[in-house]
Amino acid sequence: MFQNYDLGGFYDEMFDATGEPRPGTSLLIQKLDSLPKGELRRRQMAAEQSLLQLGITFNVYGSNAGVEKIFPFDILPRIIAAAEWEKMRVGLEQRIRALNLFIADIYHEQAILKDDVIPRDIIESCEGYLPQCRDLSPPRGVWCHITGTDLVRDRDGQFYVLEDNLRCPSGVSYVLGNRSVMKHTFPQVFEESQVQPVNTYPSKLLETLQRLAPENVASPTVVVLTPGVYNSAYFEHSFLAQQMGVELVEGRDLIVDGGFVKMRTTRGLKQVDVIYRRIDDVFLDPKVFRPDSMLGVPGLMDVYRAGRVALANAPGTGVADDKVIYAYAPKIIRYYLGEEPLIPNVPTYLCWRDEDREYVLDNLEKLVVKTAGGSGGYGMLVGPASTKAEQDEFAKKIVAEPRNYIAQPTLALSRVPTLTETGIAGRHVDLRPYILYGEDIFVLPGGLTRVALKPGSLVVNSSQGGGSKDTWVLAE
Numbered sequence: 470m471f472q473n474y475d476l477g478g479f480y481d482e483m484f485d486a487t488g489e490p491r492p493g494t495s496l497l498i499q500k501l502d503s504l505p506k507g508e509l510r511r512r513q514m515a516a517e518q519s520l521l522q523l524g525i526t527f528n529v530y531g532s533n534a535g536v537e538k539i540f541p542f543d544i545l546p547r548i549i550a551a552a553e554w555e556k557m558r559v560g561l562e563q564r565i566r567a568l569n570l571f572i573a574d575i576y577h578e579q580a581i582l583k584d585d586v587i588p589r590d591i592i593e594s595c596e597g598y599l600p601q602c603r604d605l606s607p608p609r610g611v612w613c614h615i616t617g618t619d620l621v622r623d624r625d626g627q628f629y630v631l632e633d634n635l636r637c638p639s640g641v642s643y644v645l646g647n648r649s650v651m652k653h654t655f656p657q658v659f660e661e662s663q664v665q666p667v668n669t670y671p672s673k674l675l676e677t678l679q680r681l682a683p684e685n686v687a688s689p690t691v692v693v694l695t696p697g698v699y700n701s702a703y704f705e706h707s708f709l710a711q712q713m714g715v716e717l718v719e720g721r722d723l724i725v726d727g728g729f730v731k732m733r734t735t736r737g738l739k740q741v742d743v744i745y746r747r748i749d750d751v752f753l754d755p756k757v758f759r760p761d762s763m764l765g766v767p768g769l770m771d772v773y774r775a776g777r778v779a780l781a782n783a784p785g786t787g788v789a790d791d792k793v794i795y796a797y798a799p800k801i802i803r804y805y806l807g808e809e810p811l812i813p814n815v816p817t818y819l820c821w822r823d824e825d826r827e828y829v830l831d832n833l834e835k836l837v838v839k840t841a842g843g844s845g846g847y848g849m850l851v852g853p854a855s856t857k858a859e860q861d862e863f864a865k866k867i868v869a870e871p872r873n874y875i876a877q878p879t880l881a882l883s884r885v886p887t888l889t890e891t892g893i894a895g896r897h898v899d900l901r902p903y904i905l906y907g908e909d910i911f912v913l914p915g916g917l918t919r920v921a922l923k924p925g926s927l928v929v930n931s932s933q934g935g936g937s938k939d940t941w942v943l944a945e
Contacts, residue, residue, distance in 0.1 A: 470501050470502050470504070470509070470893060471484075471498065471501075471502070471886070471893060473892070474886060474893055474894070474895070475894070475895065476488070476884075476895065477884065477895050478624075478881075479624060479881050479882070479883060479884045479895065479897075480622055480623070480624050480625070480626050480881070480883040480884070481883065481884050481885070481886075481895060482547050482548065482549075482622075482883055482884065482885045482898070483498070483548065483885060483886050491548070491550070492550045493548050493549075493550050493551075493662065493941075493943045494548050496658050496661055496662050497546070497548065497655070497658050497662070500655060500657070500658045501545075509544065509888060510888065512544060512654050513543075513544040513888055515654070516542060516544050516650045516651075516654050517542060519649075519650045519653070520540065520542055520646060520650060523646050523649070523650075524704060524708075525540050525642070525643060525646040525704065540643055540646075540936070540937060541922060541935070541936030541937070542647060542650070542936055542937055542938070543887045543888055543896075543920055543922070543936055543937070543938050544651075544654060544888055545885065545886050545887055545888060545893070545938065546651060546918075546938055546939040546940065546941045547885045547898060547900075547918040547938050547939070547940050547941065548662075548941045548943065549915065549940065549941065549942045549943065550943055551942070551943050551944055551945045554665075554914065554915075554942045554943075556811070557620070557628060557812065557902070557912075558902075558912045558914075559811060560628075560810075560811030560812035561618055561812070561902060561904055561912050562904075562910045562912065563802060563806065563808060563810070563811050563812075564618065564630065564633070564798065564802065564810070564811075564812065565613060565616055565618075565904050565906055565910060566805075566806065566910070567798070567801050567802040567804075567805045567806050568613060568633060568635065568789045568798070568801065569610075569611060569612050569613050569906065570805040570806075571789060571801045571805060572612040572613065572635075572783075572785065572786055572788060572789050573610065573612060574805075575592060575598070575785075575788055576602050576603050576604065576605055576785055577603075577604065581801070581804055581805075584804075586797070586800050586801075586804050587794070587797050587800070587801075591793060591794070591821075591872075592788065592794075594872055595788055595791045595793070595794060595841070596787070596791065596841070596842045597636070597750075597785075597786075597787025597788045597789075597790050597791050597842065598785070598787075598788040598791075599750060599751075599758070599784060599785045599787070599788075601757050601758065601770070601784075602783075602784050602785030605773075605774065605783065605784070605785065607681075607779070607780075607783040608680075608681045608682075608683075608776075608779050609680065609681065611681075611783075611906050611907075612635075612782065612783040612785065612786050613635040613782050613783070613786050613789070613906060614677055614678070614681070614781040614782050614783075614905065614906050614907065615638060615674070615677070615745075615781060615782060615903070615904075615905060615906075616633065616634060616635050616638060616903070616904040616906070617634040617638030617639070617640060617641070617901045617902070617903050617904075617916075617917075618630060618632075618633055618634065618901065618902060618904065619631040619632045619633075619634065619899055619900070619901050620812070620899065620900045620901070620902065621815070621880055621882050621883070621899045621900070622882065622883035622900075623880045623881055623882070623883070624880075624881040624883075626883075627813070628812055628900075629812065629813055629814060629815045629880070630795075630798070630812050630813070630814055630815070631815055631899060632790075632792060632795055633789060633790060633795060633798070634790065634901075635782060635786040635787070635789050635790050636749065636750065636782060636786055636787045636790055637702075637746070637747050637748070637749065637782070638901070638903070639701075639702040639705055639747075640702075640705070640901055640903075640917040640919075640937075641670060641705070641709070641903050641913070641916075641917070642704065642705035642708040642709060643705075643917055643937050644667055644670070644903070644913070644915065644916060644917050644939075644940070645667060645668065645670060645671075645708075645712075646708075647937060647938070647939040648667050648668065648939055650939075651939040659941075662941060662943060663943055663944040664941045664942065664943060664944070665914035665915070665942045665943070665944055666914070667913055667914060667915060670903070670913055671709065671712035671713050672713075673905055673907075673911050673913075674709065674713060674745075674905060675691065675713040675714075675715070676907060677781070677905045677906070677907035677911075678691045678713075678743045678745055678779075678781055679691060679743065680907045680908060681743050681779035681781060682742040682743050682779060683742060683776055683777060683778075683779070686742050689742035689743055690715075690732070690739060690740060690741050690742050690743070691713070691715045691741075691742065691743040691744075691745065692710075692715055692716045692717070692718045692723075692732060692741050692743070692744055692745070693706055693709060693710040693713075693715060693716070693717050693718070693744075693745045693747065694718055694719070694720065694723070694744050694745065694746040694747060694748060695707070695717055695718070695719060695747050695748070696719070696747065696748045696752070696764050697719050697764075700747070702747065705747075706747050709745075716732065718732060719764070720748075720762075720763065720764045720765045720766050723741065723744075723766045723769075724738070724766065725766060725767065725768035725769065725771070725772055726738060728772065728775065728777060729741075729772060729777050729778070730744070730766065730769060730772050730777070730778045741778060742778060742779065743778070743779045743780075743781065744778060744779070744780050744781070745781050746780055746781070746782075748764050748765065749787075750784045750785065750786075750787055752764040752765050753765040753766070753769055753770065753780070753784060754766060754767060754768065754769040754770040755767055756768055756770070756771075757769075757770040770784070790842075791841050791842060792817075792839055792840070792841045792842070792875045793819055793821070793841045793872065793875060795814065795817070795875075796814065796817040796819055796875065798810070798814055799813070799814055815877045815878070815880065816877060816878060817875050817876070817877050818836070818875060818876040818877070819875055820867050820871040820872075820873075820874040820875060820876065821871045821872045825876075826867065826868075826871055829867065829874075829876040830864055830867065830868075832852075833850065833852050833855070833860040833863060833864060834852045834853065834855070834860060835852050835853065835878070835879060836850075836852045836876040836877065836878060836879065837849060837850065837851050837852060837876065837877050837878070837879050837880075837927075838850040838852070838863055838867070838874055838875070838876045839874070839875055839876075839877070840873055840874060841872070841873050841874065841875065842873075850863045851879065851927060851928065852879060853879055854926075854927075879927070880927075882897040882898065882899065882921075882927055883897070883898060884896055884897055884898065885898050885918070885920065885938060887920060887922070887938075889922075889924075894924070896920050896921055896922060896924075897920070897921045897926065897927050897929065898918050898919060898920045898921070898929065898938070899918070899919050899929050900916055900917070900918050900919075900940065901916050901917040901919065902915070902916035903916055903917075914942035915939075915940030915941065915942040916940055917937055917940070918937060918938040918939070918940045919935050919936070919937055920935060920936050920937065920938055921934070921935050922934060922935060922936045
């Protein structure tokens, strides 16, 4: 099956540079080679049918809003050896601890600014920095309870952090759905490979949320707050609520009454103790943030400040989501932990710096340019795949708003064998592990492997034509 497989000069997650299977992949390769002609494609179709029955879908904004699409899925998993995963797990824990301390500092003492580690104006001009959150004290001192950190592997085989997602990271429902399907697609290989489980995530998430409840509440009521059915991740909101056994609510289902947040039910009002919010910070409370918000709950922030309701993630975490702040993450780790970063950043040019901006403008055709607050693959320029007109347009934007842009070298993202219309071919991937910060830090073994299904494409976002794979982290 892999007789004509082309490594293409990239780091391949299944085969080394000589074409030999990497650790832990031999069982799968042997199984695939033993399949009759056409069987793999038949199993791919069966897997897609299972995902359809599970309702694993998403919306794309601006494309028939409200019409859900099947989340593209590839049947060939990505395999990560136990020793390699352990290094990543420890590195992710380190990063989350440091970022949590950074967010707490920014909204309290601001020591990192006073010590000139990060320029003050970079923080104050950050879209995710919310002055309304100054002096907030989240339960147990944790701000970023749920994180999805994007990792990429370059040609050198090294993993790099591409970006931090600390506001409302999505995609974990696809991890759980993919795993459910794959256990039935290659049951024998799955069992013999000793793949670490992911099905504990909903219970771990619920434990994390319940721990945030006010201390005098013995049996806390947890809800998932969604913007509604037209949100691109609505399936995930409803899926996680169902898996945790909690209510899925919209802002209109909640009110502030008597100094508490309460939920409208058929039996009257019921007090809510913890809100896993899947709406952006500025929509949470129209009395504090955007007055035009119809998604939040008027008065919510007063109850939160009083300690009578918990929010996950805490409002204000977006300050660490900014891609300019991301560039300072190595300094943040050294400042708060006194340690060297275990997982490096991708080298980053900050366009607000004159020297960096000059280099970026002179090399747009080689670089990936991103907006500081962008996500979903939107608002970016992939230099090698861009036209001269697109480069000129971005140059004007950078000159007009240098604070709002960063640039990075175009990485040769690692590839994983993927089933295409013409057979098995390498496609570029990234990885989004999910981290829960409760009593301890829990890193879900594996996470969401996103794959760029278009030949040669480096953009893995589902909204940009990407799909997903199951990620097998092997036990020792």
